[in-house]
Amino acid sequence: MKLVTAVIKPHKWEEVREALETFGVTGMTVTEVSGYGRQKGHTEVYRGAEYDIALVPKIRIEIVADDGDAEDVVGIIQKTAQTGRIGDGKVWVTPVETVVRVRTGDRDAAAL
Amino acid sequence: MDGYYAWMIVATALVLMMTTPALALFYGGMTRSKSVLNMMMMSYVAMAVVGIVYVLWGWSESFGPTSLAGGLFADPFTLFGLKDVAWGSYVAVCFQLTFAVITAALISGAIADRVKLSSWVVFLPLWVTLCYFPLAHMVWGGGWISTHLAAQDYAGGTVVHINAGVAGGVLALIIGRRVGFMRDPMKPHNLTLTMIGAGLLWFGWYGFNVGSIVLTGDTAAANTEQFMTETGVTFLNTTVATMAAMLAWLAMERVMHGKATSLGAASGIVAGLVAITPSCGAVGVVGAITIGAVAGVACAYAVGLKFKLDLDDSLDVVGVHLVGGVVGTVLIGFLSTSAAPGGIDGLFYGGGLTSLGHQAGAAGISIVWTGVFTTLIGLAIKYTIGWRVTEDDEVDGIDFAEHGESAYDLDGRSGGVRTPIPAAHVKTPATEGALA
Numbered sequence: 001m002k003l004v005t006a007v008i009k010p011h012k013w014e015e016v017r018e019a020l021e022t023f024g025v026t027g028m029t030v031t032e033v034s035g036y037g038r039q040k041g042h043t044e045v046y047r048g049a050e051y052d053i054a055l056v057p058k059i060r061i062e063i064v065a066d067d068g069d070a071e072d073v074v075g076i077i078q079k080t081a082q083t084g085r086i087g088d089g090k091v092w093v094t095p096v097e098t099v100v101r102v103r104t105g106d107r108d109a110a111a112l
Numbered sequence: 113m114d115g116y117y118a119w120m121i122v123a124t125a126l127v128l129m130m131t132t133p134a135l136a137l138f139y140g141g142m143t144r145s146k147s148v149l150n151m152m153m154m155s156y157v158a159m160a161v162v163g164i165v166y167v168l169w170g171w172s173e174s175f176g177p178t179s180l181a182g183g184l185f186a187d188p189f190t191l192f193g194l195k196d197v198a199w200g201s202y203v204a205v206c207f208q209l210t211f212a213v214i215t216a217a218l219i220s221g222a223i224a225d226r227v228k229l230s231s232w233v234v235f236l237p238l239w240v241t242l243c244y245f246p247l248a249h250m251v252w253g254g255g256w257i258s259t260h261l262a263a264q265d266y267a268g269g270t271v272v273h274i275n276a277g278v279a280g281g282v283l284a285l286i287i288g289r290r291v292g293f294m295r296d297p298m299k300p301h302n303l304t305l306t307m308i309g310a311g312l313l314w315f316g317w318y319g320f321n322v323g324s325i326v327l328t329g330d331t332a333a334a335n336t337e338q339f340m341t342e343t344g345v346t347f348l349n350t351t352v353a354t355m356a357a358m359l360a361w362l363a364m365e366r367v368m369h370g371k372a373t374s375l376g377a378a379s380g381i382v383a384g385l386v387a388i389t390p391s392c393g394a395v396g397v398v399g400a401i402t403i404g405a406v407a408g409v410a411c412a413y414a415v416g417l418k419f420k421l422d423l424d425d426s427l428d429v430v431g432v433h434l435v436g437g438v439v440g441t442v443l444i445g446f447l448s449t450s451a452a453p454g455g456i457d458g459l460f461y462g463g464g465l466t467s468l469g470h471q472a473g474a475a476g477i478s479i480v481w482t483g484v485f486t487t488l489i490g491l492a493i494k495y496t497i498g499w500r501v502t503e504d505d506e507v508d509g510i511d512f513a514e515h516g517e518s519a520y521d522l523d524g525r526s527g528g529v530r531t532p533i534p535a536a537h538v539k540t541p542a543t544e545g546a547l548a
Contacts (some may be wrong), residue, residue: 044299045369047379047428048416051297 001096001107002070006061007033008081008089017067019080020063025073026112031064039086059091064099066109113332115344116339119323120203125317127210131217132159134316138309138378139221142427145301146509147225148519154220154232161236162216166209167194173245175253181342183256185246207323212244215272221427223287223499228507229514231499235489238242242485243279247271247478261452262467263474264454267279267324269390269441270478277434278479279486281425286490288404289424291506298426303374310378312355317385321350321392340395342453349392350385353404357384360408368412376412383411386436391444394454407439438475445471 007015013030020028034055041054065073070093077091101111136155140148162170172191178187193196194205216236249255251271257263290298300306322343329335361380365406387407388400395403400493415431418424425431445468448458457463493499500506505513512518 045365045371045373046299046375047431048365048369048412049298049301050369053297053299105355 001099002065003094003096004061004063004065004070004073004077004091005094006063006077006081006089006091007035007058008061008077009062009083010057010059010086012081012083013061015062016077016108019076022075023066023072023076027063027081031060031062033043033058033060037087037090056087064096064112066112113325113335113339116327116335117203119339119343120207123319123323124203124207124210126316127207127214127323130313130316130320130380131155131210131214133172134309134312135214135217136304136309138193138313138382139224139427141302141305141307142221142300143224144298144509145520146518147511148301148305149511149517150229150514151220151224153229154227155217157229157233158217158220158236159213161208161233162213162240165237165240167205168192170212170245171197171205171208172173173241174212174248177182179249179253179255181255182410183250184227185255186253188241195253208248211268211272211320212240212248215268215276216240218272218275218429218433219280219283222284222402222425222503224426225442226326226500228497228499228501231493231497234497235493237380238492239279239486242489243275243482244271247275247481250477250481251474257474257477261470262456263441263470264394264444264448264456264467265390265441265474266393266454267321267389269386269437270474271390273386273433273437274441274475274478275437275482276435277430277432278482280429281423281434281490282483282486283490284423284425284430286494287485289422290426291503293424294419294422298379300375303378306378307374310381314381314385317350317389318347319355321389322512324347324393326462338453345453346392348397349395349400351389352386352397353392353400353407354381354384355407356401356404357381357387357411359407359491361412364409364412367532379411379415379428380408383407383436384431385420386411386433387440387443390437390440394444394448394456394458395453396452399443399449399452403443404446406443407436410439411435441475441483442468442471445469 034057036054036056041052041056044051044053061077063073073094074091082088099108099111100106117173138151139155139202140152143151168193169188171194172186173186176186176190197205217237220232248271250256250257251265305456325339325342325346327335327338329338358377358380361376361383365376367374384404384407387403390402391403413430414435415428417431418428444458446459448454448456448463448467449461450457458467459465501510501513
């Protein structure tokens with residue numbers, strides 16, 4: 001089992017979701033997050049006062065997938081979320097020991 | 113004049129709306145999310161405190177019959193508690209009451225995020241007694257300025273805006289800067305509130321300006337004629353000056369910072385309204401547009417000065433109300449025309465320097481008067497009960513420290529339980545209701 005975590009541009013989220021659903025991903029956890037990478041933040045001006053806003057709003061997607069599917073999920077996210085401009089985000093994969101479905105007690109692949 | 117009386121009832125309610133909720137929204141949106149409730153409460157509390165004070169001695173001190181000290185203020189006790197005031201004058205009292213309220217509430221923007229509610233409650237009656245009521249008497253109540261200078265102040269450039277602007281600046285100086293000023297981002301937390309507030313202020317301002325008509329005719333027919341013509345002039349001038357100011361502010365921003373902002377639009381609206389307040393009965397259409405445009409540019413520039421002066425006038429009461437008030441009051445000296453209801457020609461209309469001198473004099477006296485007395489009150493409070501909440505409370509958020517509340521619980525997941533929980537409700541079953 002793998003946990004695929006992606007941080008992407010908010011306006012790309014709907015496209016990514018559709019592509020993952022087409023591929024067969026049955027569920028995901030999505031959160032609104034903020035952060036920054038190499039591009040840093042941006043500046044905003046209010047009544048002439050300029051602020052460096054460090055954090056940029058992003059969408060974080062978390063998907064638990066079978067070992068064999070994880071690489072495909074990563075590829076789909078990378079291709080759909082890409083705009084080619086700075087700030088497109090990151091995707092990373094971490095190993096997962098076990099998954100349990102709360103309603104039935106099913107484990108691992110059966111719980112996805 | 114049934115129509116006049118009915119209009120004044122409406123106008124009074126409109127001006128009331130300018131403080132609650134319009135100003136509270138306008139200011140509240142500009143603060144950080146941890147202090148929006150406190151900011152709004154300063155307006156609401158000002159309404160209650162100043163309103164009560166007004167009927168006790170405010171009306172008497174402003175418009176009472178016994179002018180004292182050569183016309184600096186009227187005896188606050190002659191009409192104390194509206195003694196001997198005819199019921200037919202009550203709407204006039206309430207109209208003026210709403211002016212005192214909003215003037216005091218305007219000051220709160222300069223000292224956002226850091227002042228104890230109790231100190232604000234103590235400040236309000238002292239300030240209106242020593243600054244607002246005397247200036248209202250001097251300008252509108254037959255006092256010194258009205259008898260010595262033929263200065264025009266239709267709805268309160270001096271009494272309201274210069275007065276509040278100076279007081280805000282003085283208090284910001286005495287009370288000091290917020291923790292993190294010039295270092296932390298203190299950007300507005302909800303500009304939609306500010307946009308709604310600015311729009312409501314504009315709407316209410318028609319009560320403020322157009323309601324400030326004073327009938328001077330000898331006959332009912334003459335009064336009707338005056339009412340039917342003068343209100344059109346003040347309404348139109350209020351409208352076009354505000355539009356010009358908004359455009360001017362946005363243009364300034366576009367040139368100076370690259371983008372026209374919603375906060376700039378909201379601010380431009382208020383700047384224009386402030387500047388046309390004293391002048392709406394003194395100028396023609398072109399004059400009104402000019403005053404609005406000049407105010408938009410001047411105020412958009414002025415709000416940046418606090419960073420050069422290192423003065424934390426948090427929501428720009430000086431930059432908008434003092435600067436806008438001075439622009440509107442002094443430009444009357446240039447743009448006033450005898451074709452307008454005020455009937456005086458300014459410099460550009462062949463009237464020479466007389467009007468300009470009177471306008472500058474009225475502005476100058478207002479600045480000095482309120483500067484001196486606000487300093488005295490501000491220092492007295494500073495060295496007795498103190499102004500500020502503790503530094504920890506200010507950093508954590510004054511809403512919780514002063515009011516025990518937080519403004520937003522957007523997803524309802526703050527957690528916790530009601531205490532104490534009645535035994536029957538420790539586990540709440542889903543039932544059809546008590547009678548099922």
